[in-house]
Amino acid sequence: MAKRAQRGLVIYHTGVTLLTLWSVINVSLMILRLGSHAVELTIANGLLVVFAIDYFVRLVVTKNRKIFLIQSAFDLLGIIPLHPVFAFFRLGRLVRLIRFHHLFWRLGIAGKWTKTYHRFIYKTGFIYLFSISVAIIVLSAFLFSLAEKQSLADSLWWAITTATTVGYGDETPHTAVGKIVASFLMFGGVGFIGLLTSTIMDFFTSRTTQLATDHEAQQQADLVELLTKIDTLTTKVNQLQAKITSLEKTTKKNTPSH
Incomplete structure (x- = not known):
């Protein structure tokens, strides 16, 4: 089953x-x-x-x-x-x-990139801000289309340009309902679009800082490991030198004098 x-x-x-x-x-x-x-x-x-x-x-x-x-x-x-x-x-x-x-x-x-994707989408709240932003834009476009008797495609274009503060001006509200919808989009949509942009910038900024910190930490770890190996090698060289000196002394004692 x-x-x-x-x-x-x-x-x-x-x-x-x-x-x-x-x-x-x-x-x-x-x-x-x-x-x-x-x-x-x-x-x-x-x-x-x-x-x-x-x-x-x-x-x-x-x-x-x-x-x-x-x-x-x-x-x-x-x-x-x-x-x-x-x-x-x-x-x-x-x-x-x-x-x-x-x-x-x-x-x-x-690997790391899948973890980075999950952290970017969910832990930063990107998915929630993005969903809310799109919902506001789509709802505003739908209401604008009804109020202004515009096609859904043109209304969606108007909503996107308004929410992103581009505002080409090719589509503008003329009715009272359309202006109310535009005001709602200006306050709500622009705010969430700003948060969305800020979230993306913060993520990449923190990611860059984290990579730099990790790189520095890795360099420090490599340096410590190198110094440890040098100390170990120095100790072994000293031990070898001591054995050679001891061996030379023993050889001199056992060598008969002429």
């Missing part, structure tokens, strides 16, 4: 992996304008439905929904129907599957 369940899990994860890669390739073709846009859009919408059903089924059957929502933040972003490009967030699912099956460890390539 356990082997059958394990086999079913492997088949399920393999299917998810293939569908994820298919969705990413399909969206890439749409962005590059290769192939039939109508067919690619139909495929994108079909895969969106499949991943949405998969997400909510897992949400229902999971034992700890709080942990699930945190760990599956990218899965939720991957089923946002604002723009097909959100399918790229589904690649986060593949990362978790790789970790779940310990593929890097099995291939012998697991």
Whole structure:
């Protein structure tokens, strides 16, 4: 029974992996304008439905929904129907599957960089800030689209440029609701985007400092080890010199004088 369940899990994860890669390739073709846009859009919408059903089924059957929502933040972003490009967030699912099956460890390539990735994503709070930032941007874009009668793609572009303080001005709110949404995005979105940027900078700064400290500590350790070896070698040389001197004295005593 356990082997059958394990086999079913492997088949399920393999299917998810293939569908994820298919969705990413399909969206890439749409962005590059290769192939039939109508067919690619139909495929994108079909895969969106499949991943949405998969997400909510897992949400229902999971034992700890709080942990699930945190760990599956990218899965939720991957089923946002604002723009097909959100399918790229589904690649986060593949990362978790790789970790779940310990593929890097099995291939012998697991090491410091996997630990660094885990520390950057979870211990710094990056995943939470990123999820909140994206949620604010997506919600603002959706409300802006309804209030200003704009397409979801243009509204998403407006939300991103506003949240990042770029503000090209090609899309601006004209209605009262649109201006309220813009104000909400300016205060909430800009704040979380700032925290997100600060978190990234702090991580790399601390990482650089840690590497420099580790390098200095390693140099100190190497120096201590070298000095220890020199002391050991000096002691052995002194012992050898003493033996040679003793041997010379013994030889002189045993040598008959003429």
